[in-house]
Amino acid sequence: MRFSFSLLLFVMAGxxxxxxxxxxxxxxxxxxxxxxxxxxxxxxxxEIHVNAGDTVTFxxxxxxxxxxxxxDGYDVSVEADPGQTATLTFTTNKPGSFRFRCNVTCGAMxxxxxxxxxxxxxxxxxxxxxxxxLAVIGVLMWPGPKA
Amino acid sequence: xKRSELISRLLIITGILLTIGAPLYLWKSTxxxxxxxxxxxxxTPDTIKAEVxxxxxxxxxxxxxxxxxxxxxxxxxxxxxxxxxxxxxxxTFEKPGIYTFFCTRWCGVNHWRMRGTIEVTGxxxxxxxxxxxxxxxxxxxxxxxxxxxxxxxxxxxxSAVHGRTRAENLDLANLIEPALYKASSPYxxxxxxxxxxxxxxxxxxxxxxxxxxxxxxxxxxxxxxxYAQNCAAxxxxxxxxxxVFADDMAAAGKASMESMNSSIESMMQTPANFxxxxxxxxxxxxxxxxxxxxxxxxxxxxxxxxxxxxxxxxDLVAYLYSFQFExxx
Amino acid sequence: xxxxxLTRNRFIKNLLxxxxxxxxxxxxxxxGYIFAIHAGLIGTPVGSHNFSIVFVxxxxxxxxxxxxxxxxxxxxxxxxxxxxxxxxxxxxAVLAPPEKKPRWLNLRxxxxxxxxxxxxxxxxxxxxxxxxxxxxxxxxGIALAVMLFGAIxxxxxxxxxxxxxxxxxxxxFIGIYAQTAPIELRIKDKQVCASCVGKPCYNGxxxxxxxPWDVFPGGLxxxxxxxxxxxxxxxxxxxxxxxxxxxxxxxxxxxSTRMDEAFKAFIMFGSAMIYAGVLLGxxxxxxxxxxxxxxxxxxxxxxxxxxxxxxxxxxxxxxxLLKGNNNIPFRQRFASLSTALIPLGLMFWVAFSxxxxxxxxxxxxxxxxxxxxxxxxxxxxxxxxxQPMLTTLLAPAQTLALVGGLIWSARTAxxxxxxxxxxxxxxxGYCFAATAFMLWLLL
Numbered sequence: 055m056r057f058s059f060s061l062l063l064f065v066m067a068g069x070x071x072x073x074x075x076x077x078x079x080x081x082x083x084x085x086x087x088x089x090x091x092x093x094x095x096x097x098x099x100x101e102i103h104v105n106a107g108d109t110v111t112f113x114x115x116x117x118x119x120x121x122x123x124x125x126d127g128y129d130v131s132v133e134a135d136p137g138q139t140a141t142l143t144f145t146t147n148k149p150g151s152f153r154f155r156c157n158v159t160c161g162a163m164x165x166x167x168x169x170x171x172x173x174x175x176x177x178x179x180x181x182x183x184x185x186x187x188l189a190v191i192g193v194l195m196w197p198g199p200k201a
Numbered sequence: 202x203k204r205s206e207l208i209s210r211l212l213i214i215t216g217i218l219l220t221i222g223a224p225l226y227l228w229k230s231t232x233x234x235x236x237x238x239x240x241x242x243x244x245t246p247d248t249i250k251a252e253v254x255x256x257x258x259x260x261x262x263x264x265x266x267x268x269x270x271x272x273x274x275x276x277x278x279x280x281x282x283x284x285x286x287x288x289x290x291x292x293t294f295e296k297p298g299i300y301t302f303f304c305t306r307w308c309g310v311n312h313w314r315m316r317g318t319i320e321v322t323g324x325x326x327x328x329x330x331x332x333x334x335x336x337x338x339x340x341x342x343x344x345x346x347x348x349x350x351x352x353x354x355x356x357x358x359x360s361a362v363h364g365r366t367r368a369e370n371l372d373l374a375n376l377i378e379p380a381l382y383k384a385s386s387p388y389x390x391x392x393x394x395x396x397x398x399x400x401x402x403x404x405x406x407x408x409x410x411x412x413x414x415x416x417x418x419x420x421x422x423x424x425x426x427x428y429a430q431n432c433a434a435x436x437x438x439x440x441x442x443x444x445v446f447a448d449d450m451a452a453a454g455k456a457s458m459e460s461m462n463s464s465i466e467s468m469m470q471t472p473a474n475f476x477x478x479x480x481x482x483x484x485x486x487x488x489x490x491x492x493x494x495x496x497x498x499x500x501x502x503x504x505x506x507x508x509x510x511x512x513x514x515x516d517l518v519a520y521l522y523s524f525q526f527e528x529x530x
Numbered sequence: 531x532x533x534x535x536l537t538r539n540r541f542i543k544n545l546l547x548x549x550x551x552x553x554x555x556x557x558x559x560x561x562g563y564i565f566a567i568h569a570g571l572i573g574t575p576v577g578s579h580n581f582s583i584v585f586v587x588x589x590x591x592x593x594x595x596x597x598x599x600x601x602x603x604x605x606x607x608x609x610x611x612x613x614x615x616x617x618x619x620x621x622x623a624v625l626a627p628p629e630k631k632p633r634w635l636n637l638r639x640x641x642x643x644x645x646x647x648x649x650x651x652x653x654x655x656x657x658x659x660x661x662x663x664x665x666x667x668x669x670x671g672i673a674l675a676v677m678l679f680g681a682i683x684x685x686x687x688x689x690x691x692x693x694x695x696x697x698x699x700x701x702x703f704i705g706i707y708a709q710t711a712p713i714e715l716r717i718k719d720k721q722v723c724a725s726c727v728g729k730p731c732y733n734g735x736x737x738x739x740x741x742p743w744d745v746f747p748g749g750l751x752x753x754x755x756x757x758x759x760x761x762x763x764x765x766x767x768x769x770x771x772x773x774x775x776x777x778x779x780x781x782x783x784x785x786s787t788r789m790d791e792a793f794k795a796f797i798m799f800g801s802a803m804i805y806a807g808v809l810l811g812x813x814x815x816x817x818x819x820x821x822x823x824x825x826x827x828x829x830x831x832x833x834x835x836x837x838x839x840x841x842x843x844x845x846x847x848x849x850x851l852l853k854g855n856n857n858i859p860f861r862q863r864f865a866s867l868s869t870a871l872i873p874l875g876l877m878f879w880v881a882f883s884x885x886x887x888x889x890x891x892x893x894x895x896x897x898x899x900x901x902x903x904x905x906x907x908x909x910x911x912x913x914x915x916x917q918p919m920l921t922t923l924l925a926p927a928q929t930l931a932l933v934g935g936l937i938w939s940a941r942t943a944x945x946x947x948x949x950x951x952x953x954x955x956x957x958x959g960y961c962f963a964a965t966a967f968m969l970w971l972l973l
Binding site (some may be wrong): 117 | 434
């Protein structure tokens with residue numbers, strides 16, 4: 055009886071870690087402009103951090119061949135020829151970590167031409183850490199039948 | 202052996218032979234023109250034969266990055282060639298001759314070298330050929346490689362708006378002639394205005410206005426588009442000679458200087474800076490047209506003679522001056 | 531949880547024993563494999579539009595690591611086409627054993643190489659060249675051809691499936707991961723085997739061939755080396771072999787103490803982390819180093835790769851073992867505890883693969899319609915645009931896989947630690963740290 059009660063408590067703790075809405079620091083939205091150089095096969099800068107609610111403009115400058123920039127999760131994209139900077143403006147209403155990647159085949163390593171956009175805090179990562187920690191505690195508390 | 206074994210073996214062997222043979226046959230019977238970055242080979246094949254009046258059906262594929270196809274002097278819509286996919290183009294030529302086809306999406310610093318030829322034979326269906334014009338700089342006897350620095354530059358950017366107001370009180374009849382415009386640099390026209398009672402800045406404004414009257418908003422828009430697609434990668438989106446390939450050009454220039462042991466100044470090896478008033482205000486339109494037509498003689502400047510029509514080049518030339526002059530909207 | 535004997539079901543039993551359904555699957559696989567080689571060699575050099583890259587590294591890999599291995603163990607080996615031409619030549623038949631057997635050399639595999647070290651090396655070779663391999667069609671085509679013809683060559687010299695058992699880079703890891711699968715092939719009654727004369731399951735008979743995996747079915751206690759080819763079920767005269775459904779990772783209750791397998795676990799678990807960082811991370815310099823094979827940067831990359839796999843990871847792992855029971859040799863403790871890295875590595879690969887498969891699965895439909903990049907449109911999907919799929923599910927799925935893997939490996943750690951009488955805490959801590967690192971790399 056006590057065992058299943060502890061297990062229930064444990065599962066609920068897991069759900070809380072995974073889904074409980076946490077108070078997020080509200081920072082006034084700003085306008086941010088980033089010039090991103092694209093080459094075979096990397097962006098520069100490749101890691102960008104903004105706050106949630108910002109209006110972000112990416113100026114994509116291709117420096118060798120035609121490249122694109124597609125943002126996972128936001129499903130927006132832009133493509134630029136060398137000599138023609140292209141702009142993409144969007145509002146960062148979804149917090150978290152999102153990869154952006156090239157969406158114009160630009161050579162062999164094209165599928166791995168990736169950058170990372172972090173909006174606000176990457177809360178999901180911390181929740182995942184929490185779940186992993188909880189999992190270890192769970193395994194240690196209930197070692198299971200000895201072989 | 203047992204029948205089941207025999208049939209199974211036959212099926213397997215047939216399957217394998219078909220799997221190897223069918224795609225091989227289909228592959229051999231699909232004549233594709235491969236587009237690759239110039240360093241990897243450019244167009245393969247790079248010469249095509251055609252007949253006047255007969256539709257030429259071409260199939261292109263890119264083996265690496267985004268490329269595009271267009272034929273020079275035809276002012277045709279370019280066709281994108283996506284990596285791994287096939288693009289179909291059908292062309293019909295009315296006049297015989299050697300046409301140049303070229304890549305229309307920047308594919309590296311040597312993108313402009315990616316060219317090929319279409320040899321069209323047969324009799325022209327469009328009447329007699331006009332005799333080829335000789336370029337203006339040739340008929341004027343101009344040396345387009347000679348330096349063309351303007352000794353005087355304006356203090357601020359000349360404005361065609363102000364120029365129009367100033368010009369109302371002047372008799373500009375001969376100064377706005379297209380023939381004079383093409384053959385004279387802005388500085389030379391500026392000098393001609395010394396006879397008026399205008400201040401230097403006002404004279405430059407009038408020059409800007411004269412330059413504006415020698416073009417149209419459509420031409421400037423066309424020139425802007427041509428510049429963005431063909432020139433900005435080296436000359437910079439702001440015209441300052443700082444395009445994404447400017448460093449590569451400088452490095453290549455330095456290397457060729459060292460190997461050629463030539464006396465060409467290193468400034469010739471970086472893309473021209475159109476925001477430099479000394480350089481642009483001392484340049485005649487005919488000189489700029491000549492440089493675009495003929496290209497660089499050892500610099501990285503491509504020759505566009507076989508690619509742009511004469512109208513396209515004049516539109517481009519008109520646009521280049523807009524880095525120096527403020528035109529009316 | 532008890533085992534459920536699947537072969538008790540008449541339909542399943544007949545399906546597995548009958549050579550025709552198996553041959554039909556073999557036919558499709560072999561034709562597909564040959565087509566992949568062909569496409570790699572004559573098709574477009576653009577990987578994302580070439581059948582060989584898309585169907586080997588996206589479609590086949592996804593099915594392998596997400597479905598075949600976790601749920602069917604060595605199920606892929608059961609249908610893999612690589613050994614088939616070799617085996618048919620070696621056997622002199624594609625169906626039942628012929629009257630007159632061909633005379634090949636049939637040498638025994640050399641004793642010193644009867645382990646998975648060659649497979650560890652072949653996998654590492656592929657891994658070090660993976661950036662080029664995964665993106666260049668003709669390299670993939672050549673690699674596939676080398677394996678096919680390599681298997682044929684080996685079968686003319688050695689007995690049984692020498693390539694599969696001792697060389698195949700895929701087989702190396704499928705084998706150790708198969709220990710986690712819920713399917714197994716085992717004998718039913720030991721006494722029946724003890725009194726069996728001739729052991730046709732291993733030596734062959736008129737009904738079928740001796741185990742091509744060089745396994746004695748009577749002694750099978752783990753999935754690691756059984757390729758699920760079903761020959762033993764056909765040859766056993768006593769109907770003593772069964773295919774069972776069983777709990778996940780049943781084989782890990784008795785951890786292996788072999789060093790080659792232990793290092794395989796490190797190779798897989800380490801390369802998953804390196805791939806996640808290099809291929810899916812935002813660090814362009816790493817990708818350049820990985821791709822530009824032969825340059826100084828690549829040599830540094832290769833050296834670091836190997837240092838991580840053979841030095842850093844096992845080194846840190848060993849730190850937790852130093853204070854141990856001195857009665858049990860270090861090697862045994864090391865190998866036994868490394869078993870915990872098996873479910874961890876598997877889930878690391880699942881999490882990593884989910885990302886690039888979901889991002890690039892849309893290429894599959896296009897490659898199906900225009901496999902060679904010649905402008906065909908066989909199924910009307912040739913112009914399907916690239917579009918990542920199920921992106922909102924990706925992070926939760928990866929978290930589930932990684933945290934689930936952590937729980938699984940922690941449990942395995944406890945069982946393994948128990949076997950060699952050490953504390954499982956350092957090992958669980960190690961697994962936790964690696965999981966946290968992988969979460970950070972992927973999310």
